[in-house]
Every structure is written in C-alpha cells, then in structure tokens.
C-alpha cells in the first residue's frame with residue numbers, strides 16, 4: 001500500500017480544516033463519503049418510508065457484513081452488527097456458559113464496561129476475575145499469563161488498545177496461548193479497529209468487539225462483534241428476538257445461523273450503511289498505511305511533548321499507537337482541555353474510573369488524551385505543541 005497522502009485525507013474530511021481534532025479515540029471526524037451515505041439514506045427514508053428505504057438498500061446493507069468481515073479477515077457470517085462495542089462485548093461475554101469457580105483472566109487496562117460485566121457475572125454465578133500483570137514495558141505479560149493457566153480458566157478477555165494510553169497489547173501472542181490451551185479468547189478491539197491491522201486469524205481470538213465511531217470513522221451508534229463459527233455451538237445468546245431467532249412452532253424456536261444470533265431486529269439503517277462505507281474507506285487507504293502514518297504522527301507529538309518543561313508523557317508499551325497521554329504540571333487536565341477547546345482544539349480527559357486497575361496502579365487520577373489519526377497534519381501537531389508550551393510555561 002502506498003503511504004497516506006495527508007493532504008488528500010484532509011480534503012476528504014470537511015471538518016479537518018475547521019477544528020484541530022485530536023479526539024479520535026473518542027469519536028473521529030468522518031470522511032465526506034460516510035456522511036453522504038448516512039444523509040442520503042435518511043433522506044430516502046423521509047421520502048418513501050423507512051421499511052421501504054431499507055428494502056431499497058437491502059443489498060448494500062448485506063454488503064456491510066462483507067466490508068466489516070474483509071476488514072477483520074473474517075467470514076461475513078461471523079459478524080454481528082450492533083450499536084456499540086459495549087453491547088457487542090456483552091453479547092459475547094454473557095453467552096458463555098460460566099459456572100461457579102470458572103476463572104476469567106483479564107488485562108490491567110480493561111475498560112470499565114468489561115470489568116463491570118465480569119463483576120456482574122461474579123455476583124450472579126461465582127466466577128473468579130484475575131488481572132494478568134504487566135511486563136517491564138507496561139503491556140500484558142504473556143509469560144505471566146502462561147503461568148496463571150489452570151483447568152478452571154474459561155476465558156481470556158483483554159483489551160487490545162486501552163482507552164487510556166498509546167499501548168498496543170500483544171494480542172497475537174495472547175491468542176497463541178489461548179489456542180494452545182483451548183481457552184476462549186475475547187478481544188476488545190474498540191480502539192484498534194480502523195487504527196492498526198486487526199486480523200482475527202492471525203490473532204486467533206474467538207470473539208472481537210469493536211465500535212464504529214472511533215478510529216474507523218463511522219457514525220455514532222454503530223459497532224459489532226466477530227464470533228468464530230467453530231465456537232458458536234458452545235454459546236447461548238443472552239436474548240432472542242425476531243432477528244436472532246425463528247419462532248418455529250408454538251413452543252419452539254431456533255437461533256439464526258452464524259453470528260446473526262447476537263443481533264436484534266431494530267437498528268439505524270443509515271448509520272449501518274455509514275459503517276460499511278467507513279470500513280470500505282479504511283481499506284482503500286490500507287490499514288498498514290494508516291498505522292504507519294498514525295505512529296509517525298504520534299511519535300512526533302510524544303517527542304515534542306517529552307522535551308517540554310512541565311509536561312509528562314504517560315504512554316507505556318513496547319508497540320505504541322496514536323493515543324498520546326500526558327499531563328501539564330500545576331494544571332488540572334480539565335482546565336487544559338477547556339483552554340484548548342477555546343482555540344478549537346479537541347482533546348479528551350481520561351479519568352481514573354474508566355480503567356481503574358491501571359490508573360490506581362500508576363497512581364494517576366486524570367490524564368490529557370490527544371489521539372491522532374492519519375488525517376492529522378504535522379502543522380497541527382506543531383500548533384498543538386505551541387499551545388501546550390504556552391500553557392505549561394511557569
């Protein structure tokens with residue numbers, strides 16, 4: 001794949017010239033094509049009726065499964081589409097037949113919603129939750145994971161790229177351990193899909209949850225789940241509705257084939273078409289090229305911030321991505337965010353409670369999070385660093 005042409009990516013992104021958007025780990029700016037796809041379908045719904053518009057777009061709606069599947073190197077029948085990473089993750093997690101005493105091994109950077117799910121299952125069924133320690137790089141320690149395995153481990157559930165830093169956890173090495181020991185592996189790829197190549201075959205995960213609005217640049221309210229077809233029969237979906245099951249006789253039902261059994265009937269068709277358009281758009285650039293540009297930009301930002309008096313960069317991990325976390329000495333993170341916002345610069349504040357285990361272990365309450373995408377330019381990074389340098393000045 002040729003490298004990303006940043007100027008062209010910016011031309012495709014109308015808002016790129018209006019705001020300096022370093023909040024791509026929150027929600028990225030959409031390409032014009034994605035917005036057009038959504039708006040055109042909404043208009044059609046208003047003109048001919050929503051069900052009629054859906055019938056009109058049926059083939060394209062079906063195509064969204066192929067677009068997402070090819071992004072993840074999966075089969076279309078292994079993809080369930082939904083409205084967020086959390087609902088996708090929960091659909092997978094709660095379909096696993098846990099019993100009292102089963103163990104779940106997880107990462108130190110696990111996202112709040114996932115950890116809440118573990119605790120709900122602990123309280124309901126009596127599972128045991130064990131975080132896997134980090135290694136010296138601050139990423140999940142794969143040797144420690146191996147040492148923690150026993151016959152009670154039912155699931156390894158980890159976050160690929162956390163919401164609170166630039167780390168990329170070693171998903172492929174973790175997948176190899178899961179495969180060798182025949183343990184289910186659930187990967188939260190909410191921050192990695194659209195940002196780095198994510199290949200379910202190379203990783204060897206059984207489930208993978210993702211969201212649309214972040215690095216994939218799709219509309220809000222979109223997301224999905226990959227479920228390996230070979231594990232389907234071990235699972236019981238938490239709910240059934242007219243999409244996920246068929247009412248075959250007055251006292252019987254059958255789950256839909258494939259991952260569709262994890263879906264529900266009602267969804268935002270326009271947004272889903274936007275998700276498909278975003279998945280296609282990312283693949284046109286190529287995920288290798290996207291990662292290369294993001295890493296170059298984020299490295300530039302980290303280096304400039306790292307040299308600034310009064311600024312501390314917090315990212316850990318051997319392999320890093322586009323999320324840059326830092327703090328400015330003497331200034332509350334929210335104060336810095338507001339000052340930047342007044343300059344039409346978008347960042348986020350990552351707070352302790354989203355990734356409690358990691359933040360408590362590092363004794364950090366809040367960090368500024370500047371999350372870069374391939375359409376962010378070097379000029380934007382320089383301007384951003386100029387603003388931070390002014391704020392950091394004693």
Ligand SMILES: Cc1ncc(COP(=O)(O)O)c(C=O)c1O
Pocket residue numbers: 025083084085086087111113159161162163188190191210211212223
């Ligand atoms: C690592 C990670 N997992 C899961 C989620 C939840 O995603 P969603 O809001 O789409 O449910 C987030 C959101 O920030 C996240 O960063």
